[in-house]
Amino acid sequence: MNQVPRDLAKPARANPVRIAPSACPHDCPSTCALEVEVLDARTIGRVRGAADNSYTAGVICAKVARYAERVHHPDRLLHPLRRKGPKGSGEFSPIAWDEALDLVAERLLAAEARHGAQAVWPYYYAGTMGLIMRDGINRLRNAKKYSGFHQTICVNPAYVGFSAGTGRVAGPDPREMARSDLVVIWGTNAVNTQVNVMTHAIRARRDRGAKIVAVDVYMNDTMKQADLAVLLRPGTDGALACAVMHCLFRDGKADRAFLERRSDAPRELEEHLRPRSPEWAAKITGCDVATIEEFARLCGDTRRAYFRLGYGFARSRNGAANMHAASCIATVTGAWQYEGGGAFHNSRDIYHWNKTMTEGLDVRDPSVRMLDQSRIGAILCNDADALAGGPPVTALFIQNTNPVSVAPDQTRVKRGFARDDLFVCVHEQFMTETARVADVVLPATMFLEHDDLYQSGGNQHILLGPKLIEPPGECRSNHDVLAGLARRVGACHPGFDMSPRELIDWTLRNSGWGTIAELEANRWIDCQPDFDTSHYVRGFNWPDGKFRFKVDWPNVPFFSPVRSGPTERLPLLPDHCDVIEEADAAHPFRLATSPSRSFLNSTFNETATSIAKERGRPEVMIHPDDAAALGIRDGAAVVLGNLRGEVRLHARHFAGVRRGVLIAESIWPNHAYPDGRGINTLTGADAVAPFGGAAFHDNKVWVRAA
Numbered sequence: 129m130n131q132v133p134r135d136l137a138k139p140a141r142a143n144p145v146r147i148a149p150s151a152c153p154h155d156c157p158s159t160c161a162l163e164v165e166v167l168d169a170r171t172i173g174r175v176r177g178a179a180d181n182s183y184t185a186g187v188i189c190a191k192v193a194r195y196a197e198r199v200h201h202p203d204r205l206l207h208p209l210r211r212k213g214p215k216g217s218g219e220f221s222p223i224a225w226d227e228a229l230d231l232v233a234e235r236l237l238a239a240e241a242r243h244g245a246q247a248v249w250p251y252y253y254a255g256t257m258g259l260i261m262r263d264g265i266n267r268l269r270n271a272k273k274y275s276g277f278h279q280t281i282c283v284n285p286a287y288v289g290f291s292a293g294t295g296r297v298a299g300p301d302p303r304e305m306a307r308s309d310l311v312v313i314w315g316t317n318a319v320n321t322q323v324n325v326m327t328h329a330i331r332a333r334r335d336r337g338a339k340i341v342a343v344d345v346y347m348n349d350t351m352k353q354a355d356l357a358v359l360l361r362p363g364t365d366g367a368l369a370c371a372v373m374h375c376l377f378r379d380g381k382a383d384r385a386f387l388e389r390r391s392d393a394p395r396e397l398e399e400h401l402r403p404r405s406p407e408w409a410a411k412i413t414g415c416d417v418a419t420i421e422e423f424a425r426l427c428g429d430t431r432r433a434y435f436r437l438g439y440g441f442a443r444s445r446n447g448a449a450n451m452h453a454a455s456c457i458a459t460v461t462g463a464w465q466y467e468g469g470g471a472f473h474n475s476r477d478i479y480h481w482n483k484t485m486t487e488g489l490d491v492r493d494p495s496v497r498m499l500d501q502s503r504i505g506a507i508l509c510n511d512a513d514a515l516a517g518g519p520p521v522t523a524l525f526i527q528n529t530n531p532v533s534v535a536p537d538q539t540r541v542k543r544g545f546a547r548d549d550l551f552v553c554v555h556e557q558f559m560t561e562t563a564r565v566a567d568v569v570l571p572a573t574m575f576l577e578h579d580d581l582y583q584s585g586g587n588q589h590i591l592l593g594p595k596l597i598e599p600p601g602e603c604r605s606n607h608d609v610l611a612g613l614a615r616r617v618g619a620c621h622p623g624f625d626m627s628p629r630e631l632i633d634w635t636l637r638n639s640g641w642g643t644i645a646e647l648e649a650n651r652w653i654d655c656q657p658d659f660d661t662s663h664y665v666r667g668f669n670w671p672d673g674k675f676r677f678k679v680d681w682p683n684v685p686f687f688s689p690v691r692s693g694p695t696e697r698l699p700l701l702p703d704h705c706d707v708i709e710e711a712d713a714a715h716p717f718r719l720a721t722s723p724s725r726s727f728l729n730s731t732f733n734e735t736a737t738s739i740a741k742e743r744g745r746p747e748v749m750i751h752p753d754d755a756a757a758l759g760i761r762d763g764a765a766v767v768l769g770n771l772r773g774e775v776r777l778h779a780r781h782f783a784g785v786r787r788g789v790l791i792a793e794s795i796w797p798n799h800a801y802p803d804g805r806g807i808n809t810l811t812g813a814d815a816v817a818p819f820g821g822a823a824f825h826d827n828k829v830w831v832r833a834a
């Protein structure tokens with residue numbers, strides 16, 4: 129049963145606009161608290177940020193502010209569809225829901241009968257971040273002993289790198305940025321991807337005269353707003369961090385008392401850093417010595433220095449080492465001890481969720497294989513190593529993701545999806561590239577059309593996202609579809625018999641966060657631990673309480689039991705780790721595929737405003753001197769290539785990159801490229817050490833005029 133959520137504004141006149149609370153479901157660390165204009169039972173108006181949420185502070189990104197464009201889009205999927213033409217032809221005919229679910233169940237059962245339950249792979253990701261609608265697919269997986277989904281595409285190197293030092297993925301309250309004297313925004317283009325970081329950083333500059341330093345691989349909008357922009361070559365952040373720490377020790381700015389008390393090997397670190405000078409780092413990073421020295425001076429002279437460490441610089445084959453190295457700076461200076469100081473990446477470890485009911489953890493069999501999300505191409509192409517010694521995957525059930533566009537190694541992904549013996553069901557909001565190659569396509573609700581529960585990564589709130597409007601056509605929620613499928617394939621778990629609201633209430637109660645009624649009344653829960661906990665005043669999260677400069681990589685605390693990648697090549701102490709795809713004679717450029725402002729992965733690819741704001745076509749930024757050397761004029765058609773394939777797009781001259789670096793912002797749909805090959809044709813799916821990951825910003829390529 130869906131209850132009508134508490135309104136934020138009482139109607140004062142006839143046909144009033146109702147303002148209702150919500151939460152942003154998208155894969156963005158901000159998880160903004162929203163206020164939505166509800167015009168009638170099926171229609172929304174403008175979306176705003178909740179002014180009284182202390183993190184959102186009334187500010188949200190433009191793409192969600194105009195969400196009506198997406199929720200009421202004429203191209204939304206409205207009815208279940210069955211393929212009638214050849215695979216990938218895009219020819220479908222409508223069928224009834226019961227017929228569709230019967231067909232999907234029949235094909236999953238057939239796959240199970242032929243090769244065993246592990247031939248079925250429920251595949252999902254973060255198209256919604258709601259705990260009910262995103263994670264429920266794991267309940268089906270666990271109840272049926274289908275192949276498991278080893279999440280790797282986004283967070284693994286970053287989380288592992290951060291907890292390598294602290295022992296925990298959590299840190300000082302991100303609102304403390306406003307009370308900092310130096311905010312270092314490292315490896316995240318916050319203006320594009322988590323606008324609220326800028327809110328708090330700019331408050332600090334306005335109210336306290338704080339300095340903002342940005343570290344990134346191109347002069348993006350965040351770098352342009354910084355007082356000091358540290359422009360690097362991709363994958364060299366570890367070298368920068370080492371040089372900064374070298375200066376801190378050299379100049380007597382290391383907090384030696386704190387280091388002796390709260391770190392494992394400070395003297396060994398100091399000795400190790402002695403040859404890693406700014407001159408050494410300048411050769412690796414491409415950044416000039418004076419900028420590195422200035423960055424180090426700011427770090428050394430500012431007690432309240434807040435290091436806001438993003439995901440971007442960890443999406444590299446040495447990403448975990450880079451994240452760890454950056455987090456070490458706050459320990460050398462002792463910044464953790466001060467309000468507005470320390471390092472923060474994500475609040476993941478503060479929520480202590482009990483996910484038994486949402487994910488069916490009580491029926492999970494740990495002996496069932498886990499398949500690497502990022503290696504879907506190799507898996508579907510029957511690579512024995514990727515299949516972990518098990519049977520082929522012959523049935524995919526997909527929610528919340530679009531792997532034919534967003535997964536690395538796209539050529540293999542497409543080849544795998546084209547297999548005649550592979551059955552694919554996609555439950556989606558639009559006819560994505562992945563939906564187009566499916567056998568059955570089911571229409572999905574959007575976040576305003578179902579109830580869900582959210583946790584913030586980039587701050588510390590639990591939020592409720594209640595159903596506010598009726599879905600269009602015959603759209604059904606992920607939970608409804610999973611429950612319908614579970615009945616048909618014999619998956620038993622009490623979670624399938626509960627409503628989303630009941631699941632939310634159960635999860636809150638059994639995680640120590642109250643009830644859904646309380647959450648509905650209060651709109652959110654501020655879960656920020658106290659100062660001593662979040663600043664590790666009583667010690668870091670290790671038995672001896674000491675921050676780890678020396679990392680035991682295979683045993684860093686992490687939620688995944690699956691280890692992968694060349695862990696033995698990760699450095700024991702902070703360093704530049706040269707496992708990256710370094711440029712060579714045949715591939716003289718390094719390519720990063722950075723996020724755009726108006727798309728969010730492949731979400732918003734369908735809205736006209738986002739397409740227009742992204743200049744209407746895929747482009748690659750190239751330094752004008754590189755372009756001149758290759759005879760590539762501004763706006764010219766070019767081809768990028770490497771061993772994985774070729775991509776055609778247009779060049780944009782841009783002086784805000786180092787020579788030899790290319791930036792292709794955003795994931796455009798594959799059909800936006802002249803020959804249908806998207807940017808992930810160039811990205812690799814080889815696992816990032818030590819627990820997997822996708823190195824989206826770590827590609828060597830060549831470029832030539834088309």
Ligand code: SF4
Nearest residue numbers: 152156159160189192
């Ligand atoms: S900034 Fe992020 S969380 Fe906030 S509304 Fe935009 S996409 Fe959603």
